[in-house]
Amino acid sequence: MTDQEARERVMKAAARAVPAFTAGDGEPTKRLQTLxxxxxxILAARGPAHPLTFSGFLDSLTGDLAGLLPAGVEPEELEGVHLIDPDGYPADELFDITYEQQMVLDAVRHKTRRDGSPPTIEELDGELDQVIVNEVLRQTGRQGDYVNGRRSLSTVPSGTEEEITELGLPARIFQFYKPIDHAALFEQWWFACPFCRWPMKVTVHGRPGERMGRVRCLYPAHAETLGAHYMFSIPEVGAPPVLLPMLDVPRLSAEAKVLAPEVRGEIPVAVPAAGHWALKRGPWRYTTVPGLTEIALFEVLRERGVQVHLWPDLDSYDIRAVPVTPSGEKVEFRIDIKDFTSGFLLGEKIRRDKGDKGGAKWIVVPDYRHTQLPYLRGVCDEYGLRVATATVMGKMICETAGVRWV
Incomplete structure (x- = not known):
């Protein structure tokens, strides 16, 4: 077994075990069998030379995922990943990894159907909210309808019923907007992330009389890299909490701020939950979050005079940019922006698709995923794909057009 196979096997097994380990109300026999x-x-991934007792396995689930790997296997991006948070609940990253595993299975399912054999029950169960959202947006077959709908979901993932109705989305899309989830509430109050505008997670810690509240975006890059992570003192009954920043976030470089403008002074204020709605987690995570990078890159290039198209051919890929060089030559860039928590699962999906099935020539990741590039280059080279971060991609297109990025 290669190091890569060992990492993937450990990650998938741990992701499957965590819900059974943390679910106190599940059926005990089924939970034990899953564990x-x-x-x-895990034992198969570690091999006979690296045994791990069952109790040791359970202890390791609460720590760094890299600790489950056999000695000698480089942890790479598994290092520092925790699937159980300090409060004993499944960590935010678990949702991403589970969803991304399903995307790989979905690629396998479509291949199986082309081969003529029927899909399995597990694969049929993998139809996710995000798939339905995209299909509904494509139904009219009109590019403008698709772009307007996709942009609305990216920029308005929460709001009042009136604000969401005014988006003019297809009726079936409204099933994916729900009242503010209880996990995002402190009494009747909720807070929108200053970056993605989706309800942030609220937790309360400490003993009675010493309790403090914590609010953070469920998207780790917004919470940890950009600073959407706050604390508050417990207010008088009925009064809204007032947030204070919890992290001293390093300032972005001038080049990085082109796509991610700073909102350091924008402290979210408490909003009453009554009458407010938000997207379900799947469409938020896989439409809203990547859509922010896609729209930002599109807008920046358009402002600089580059001919650019967003989600061309009903989202065959994300961006088609055609800068004209100073000498008058047109150069085409076909870009698919991928925001996977797991670079390994993204690489596996690319392999399953035998490249980019939409016809993109560039795989672009948000700047905060830059550590995935070395691994992805090795995968993408086989299929004639090139990889870059969003900022590097934008700079390259601007340089081709002879215009400034900053």
């Missing part, structure tokens, strides 16, 4: 199956997968 034992996952332990078996």
């Amino acid at each position: 034992m199956d996952a332990h078996g997968e």
Whole structure:
């Protein structure tokens, strides 16, 4: 087994085990069987030279995911990943990894259908909200309808019923807007992330009389890299909490701020939950979050005079840019922006698709995923794809057009 196979096997087994380990109200026999199956997968990844007891496996689930790897296997991006948070609940990254595993299975399912054999029950169960959202947006077959709908979901993931109705989205899309989830509430109050405008997670810690509240965006890059992570003192009953920044976030470089303008002074204020709605987590994570990078790159290039198209051919890929060089030559860039928590699963999806099935020539990741590039280059070279961060991609297109990025 290669190092890469060991990392992937450990990640998938741990992701399957965590819900069973943390679910106190689940059926005990089924939970135990799930944990034992996952332990078996970990042992297979570690090999006979690196045994791990069942109790040791359970202890390791609460720590760094890299600790489950056999000695000698480089952890790479598994290092520092925790699937259980300090409060004993599944961590935010678990949702991403589970969803991304399903995207890989979905690629396998479509291949199986082309081969003529039927999909499995597990694969049929993998139809996710995000797939339905995209299909509904494509139904009219009109590019303008698709772009307007996709842009609305990216820029207005929460709001009042009136604000959401005014978006003019297809009726079936409204099933994906729900009242503010209880996990984002402190009494009747909620807070929108200053970057993605989706309800942030609220937790309260400490003993009675010493309790403090914590608010953070469920998207780790917004919470940890950009600073959407706050604390508050417990207010008088009925009064809104007032947030204070919890992290001293390093300032972005001038080049990085082109796509991610700073909102350091914009402290979210408490909003009453009554009458407010928000997207379900799947469409938010896989439409709103990547859409922010896609729209930002599109807008910046358009402002600089580059001919650019957003989600061409009903989202065959994300951006088609055609800068004209100072000598008059047109150069085409076909870009697919991928925001996967796991670079390994993104690489596996590219392999399953045998490249980019929409016809993109560039795989672009947000700047905060830059550590994925070395691995992705190795995967993409096989299929004639090139990789870059969003800022590097934007700079390259601007340089081709002879215009300034900053």
